[in-house]
Amino acid sequence: MQQVMLGNEAIARGLLEKGCTFIYAYPGTPSSEILPAFIEQASEHAVAIHGHWSVNEKIALESAFTAAMTGLRSAAVMKQVGLNVAADAFLSIAYLGVTGGLVVISADDPGPNSSQTEQDSRMFALFAKVAVFDPATPQEAALFAGRALELSAEIGLPVLLRPTATLCHARQNISLKSIIRDSRNPEFVRQPQRWAATPKHRLQLHQKLNQKMLALACDPRFDFADAESRPTAPAPYGIIASGCAWALTADVLSSLPQDEARQFVLYKVDLPYPLHKKAGRTLLLRHARLLVVEESQPVIEYQLGPQEKICGRNDGTIPNAGALTPEIIRTALALLSKRPLPINPAADEAAAPGKRPSLCPGCPHRSSFYALKKALPHGIYAGDIGCYTLGINLNALDSCLCMGASISQAGSFYQTLAHCGADIPPLAAVIGDSTFYHSGIPALVNARWEGSRFVLFLLDNSTTAMTGNQPTPAAGLRADGSRGPALSLEKIIQGCGIEKITVVDPYRRDELIAALKTAWQYCMEPDGGIAVVIARRGCLMIPAERKALQHLQITISEACTGCGYCLKAFECPALIRRINDPEKRVTIDPVTCVGCGQCVAVCPQEAIQITGS
Amino acid sequence: MTDCKLLIAGQGGQGVVFLSRLLSQTALMAGDDFITYESHGMAMRGGSVTSQVKIGNYRSPLIGEKSADLLLVLAADEFQRNRHFVRPGGISLVNSPHSLADLPSENFCGATAVALEHKLAKAVNLVFCGWAAQHPAFPYNFAQIREAIKLMAVSPDIETANLRALEIGRQLSIR
Ligand code: SF4
Numbered sequence A: 001m002q003q004v005m006l007g008n009e010a011i012a013r014g015l016l017e018k019g020c021t022f023i024y025a026y027p028g029t030p031s032s033e034i035l036p037a038f039i040e041q042a043s044e045h046a047v048a049i050h051g052h053w054s055v056n057e058k059i060a061l062e063s064a065f066t067a068a069m070t071g072l073r074s075a076a077v078m079k080q081v082g083l084n085v086a087a088d089a090f091l092s093i094a095y096l097g098v099t100g101g102l103v104v105i106s107a108d109d110p111g112p113n114s115s116q117t118e119q120d121s122r123m124f125a126l127f128a129k130v131a132v133f134d135p136a137t138p139q140e141a142a143l144f145a146g147r148a149l150e151l152s153a154e155i156g157l158p159v160l161l162r163p164t165a166t167l168c169h170a171r172q173n174i175s176l177k178s179i180i181r182d183s184r185n186p187e188f189v190r191q192p193q194r195w196a197a198t199p200k201h202r203l204q205l206h207q208k209l210n211q212k213m214l215a216l217a218c219d220p221r222f223d224f225a226d227a228e229s230r231p232t233a234p235a236p237y238g239i240i241a242s243g244c245a246w247a248l249t250a251d252v253l254s255s256l257p258q259d260e261a262r263q264f265v266l267y268k269v270d271l272p273y274p275l276h277k278k279a280g281r282t283l284l285l286r287h288a289r290l291l292v293v294e295e296s297q298p299v300i301e302y303q304l305g306p307q308e309k310i311c312g313r314n315d316g317t318i319p320n321a322g323a324l325t326p327e328i329i330r331t332a333l334a335l336l337s338k339r340p341l342p343i344n345p346a347a348d349e350a351a352a353p354g355k356r357p358s359l360c361p362g363c364p365h366r367s368s369f370y371a372l373k374k375a376l377p378h379g380i381y382a383g384d385i386g387c388y389t390l391g392i393n394l395n396a397l398d399s400c401l402c403m404g405a406s407i408s409q410a411g412s413f414y415q416t417l418a419h420c421g422a423d424i425p426p427l428a429a430v431i432g433d434s435t436f437y438h439s440g441i442p443a444l445v446n447a448r449w450e451g452s453r454f455v456l457f458l459l460d461n462s463t464t465a466m467t468g469n470q471p472t473p474a475a476g477l478r479a480d481g482s483r484g485p486a487l488s489l490e491k492i493i494q495g496c497g498i499e500k501i502t503v504v505d506p507y508r509r510d511e512l513i514a515a516l517k518t519a520w521q522y523c524m525e526p527d528g529g530i531a532v533v534i535a536r537r538g539c540l541m542i543p544a545e546r547k548a549l550q551h552l553q554i555t556i557s558e559a560c561t562g563c564g565y566c567l568k569a570f571e572c573p574a575l576i577r578r579i580n581d582p583e584k585r586v587t588i589d590p591v592t593c594v595g596c597g598q599c600v601a602v603c604p605q606e607a608i609q610i611t612g613s
Numbered sequence B: 001m002t003d004c005k006l007l008i009a010g011q012g013g014q015g016v017v018f019l020s021r022l023l024s025q026t027a028l029m030a031g032d033d034f035i036t037y038e039s040h041g042m043a044m045r046g047g048s049v050t051s052q053v054k055i056g057n058y059r060s061p062l063i064g065e066k067s068a069d070l071l072l073v074l075a076a077d078e079f080q081r082n083r084h085f086v087r088p089g090g091i092s093l094v095n096s097p098h099s100l101a102d103l104p105s106e107n108f109c110g111a112t113a114v115a116l117e118h119k120l121a122k123a124v125n126l127v128f129c130g131w132a133a134q135h136p137a138f139p140y141n142f143a144q145i146r147e148a149i150k151l152m153a154v155s156p157d158i159e160t161a162n163l164r165a166l167e168i169g170r171q172l173s174i175r
């Protein structure tokens, strides 16, 4: 049977087919659809599983690992920067191994399109000594997710599956396999010398790990020296590729004229680490030159070793930043075969920037940022990761480092300035609720302990909006839709030793501005500290929130002078310039306006008016 | 066996992804292989969105410059940014009330205004699709698209509305 599936859905299917029953994830583009798809498919086929949105990736990996310590098959799912968060567990698990099967899925984002870095999770695999599969298409992702799980069970070690965004969000017709029902019961065998290994035992575990990796590097299943289609005449140039980079190269090769294409043979690597030893040597002998195409770092190239014959990312044949395109591959093929470079006809046009993303019409964050700038002008606003990173458009963010860093940074700005006796401008940490749970809490404990002073501006929209509205611990809802306890943000903050907490609806702008001002005053009082302002209003992407919103009729009167202040300072996508208006006045786009009325107070001419509801 | 590389361009919220899913479903029902890719993430927040659809024997969803057979544009602003993907002799069909650049006027259709007129603000993409499906460069015919819409609809109401939008689009080309 064939079905249309997203790459991420195919990965979920592959796990389910091979008996995975425990799955833990933290949402992050491009990996977010895997967990919900797994839960949905399991329930469709009446397979008993447990799936959970962990509070962060480290916890997700620790949980999945523990399930695999009891002999079950499990998966931990995250995006590539999430693997950084989970790294502590990841490197240790590589030594300890599992008794069941454990697949770690880390989705990469070459480009990057939705991330802070374009790091290559396969490089992490090499670093940690964890075998890694690199699937090329959604169909193959289903297959490799299953292969990874089976290999893990076979060798008793975690295995990484590394899809990239072009696969995660590709859609393809997929042939499905039957689902194996895993009815094993968890069985934990006490082995303290393994599961709680001391450094002495760790050395032995490391040696054992090395042996297993060597065995894989000699395993004929991963020999890639046999090309899918070997030409009859010997071709001078070999191309070694893995994952989506292989798929792209295959398509480019088949678009070349026959006589040109004949010069190349394409080899596909399924397991980029550990790289099959003999295959690499064979190809070096077989071809005059070799090109390595991989995304986004030279993992295969590194393992082939420094060789005159090899070109790729290291010698600049392929640029060592940015996502691969058909044009890059075409140029690399020309460089490899020393043919004239293809002319890149429209580079200028291609560089034209698209419409930048902005917060949704009616988004409560926009009102929060507007209030922040009014209440604490000339402040330093330490930002964080989420939709609200778009506050940068509104000139209301000064930093964005990694998950939870807003709080550490605001604290450290205070310490740095205070210790040097410098003037202290208003300091604010701006963080969303989901990011706060993820890694803001330890940072808050630390800042309180260190005696830092700043306003913690918590944008609580009761969801993980950026990645598609996954529930947070405060929602009282779990990944599978079951009810759970709804944790209280206020109580957690109180527990971190913070006394000054105010909760305001960001749509009540004057109250919010007043609360932020009072909060900063408190910070600067002789025995002040950290003051928390929670701006609480649900994300409008949640259908119930949208329904509950009273739709006001907003009109822009002739008093509009076309100054553009509202467009710049408020940037609601529903505020648009009138078409063909010589004065460039503004109007409301009836299709996208949600009638929140938040723009009304923004216009200095009072041209934006409520004219009905 | 159909062979077509097409690019759909628009802005967040315009239903670019829905159109590409619709084409995938149509391809599946026609027994064709296909692979598509949608830009997600930040693009969800109203930014530029493109979807690349390759029908035929392909492995990668990525379409190179000067190689798309067909470019479908839902937001006129996105036309200039994407036209360099169209191969020589390829076709661009654009949702715009007036013609842009050097293209003949029959490549343009003001689907947004028509959709608003019929109170189908959320189905501009399907009005446009109904119009575009009349073009010989479109990989599938109107009846095939209709069947895919029926299969994809999650409720009878949605099915009716979507089919109506498609039909209104089809009427646009009978000028
Ligand atoms: S609505 Fe007001 S702020 Fe916006 S352009 Fe017109 S006058 Fe300026």
Ligand code: SF4
Pocket: A361, A362, A554, A572, A573, A574, A575, A588, A592, A593, A594, A595, A596, A597, A598, A599, A600
């Ligand atoms: S009322 Fe104003 S702020 Fe709210 S969605 Fe409409 S234009 Fe945007």
